[in-house]
């Protein structure tokens with residue numbers, strides 16, 4: 385099964401509109417007249433989405449993502465943004481269940497599942513993040529944690545939803561730490577996650593779904609990680625804040 389790799393830049397709480405414009409100008413000048421055998425996604429903060437849409441709206445090589453959405457449609461939820469509102473920015477993707485949302489903002493598997501279903505109601509494609517902490521890995525709980533995150537987080541998705549969903553496996557201990565999972569550790573976890581999707585949705589869907597790796601991906605380690613058979617791209621934080629570094633990851637990691 386050939387799966388097109390997908391490289392997504394998660395800027396987290398970095399880059400307001402003016403820095404977004406600077407990045408876009410730099411990145412666009414580097415990718416013009418080039419084609420890539422991969423999908424490229426950029427996820428700026430909410431307040432920079434309008435500027436990103438202005439710069440990338442007509443660029444077919446680049447899709448935009450939000451970093452979160454509400455599990456509600458509208459109402460008295462101060463500070464929240466609904467999937468329906470995001471859709472107006474011509475976004476294609478939304479990152480859901482990132483470990484920072486889980487750990488810092490207390491998002492549960494059930495909340496994340498509700499957000500996944502809201503995103504799908506308006507045809508946003510979830511980049512659904514899962515991954516274990518170091519304590520969980522060292523305590524022998526890797527498989528138990530991934531099983532729980534997948535079975536609850538992806539509950540009630542249809543086969544069509546699944547085709548539009550990307551899973552991002554991000555071991556929490558590798559995020560922003562400079563410590564990357566070895567290619568072998570990452571491949572083992574990805575193969576296990578794919579087997580979980582097969583159990584829940586069938587072998588055909590499991591063979592089609594793209595599973596990104598995230599956690600200290602850099603231009604120098606992208607090729608080795610992406611060479612693994614079950615790794616279909618990357619979700620990149622720090623190294624995607626600079627146009628050349630993001631581009632180098634895409635080029636080095638495209639297989």
Ligand SMILES: O=C[C@H](O)COP(=O)(O)O
Nearest residue numbers: 394559560599600621622
């Ligand atoms: O969403 C991206 C991940 O949290 C990875 O972040 P990082 O590349 O800075 O380790």
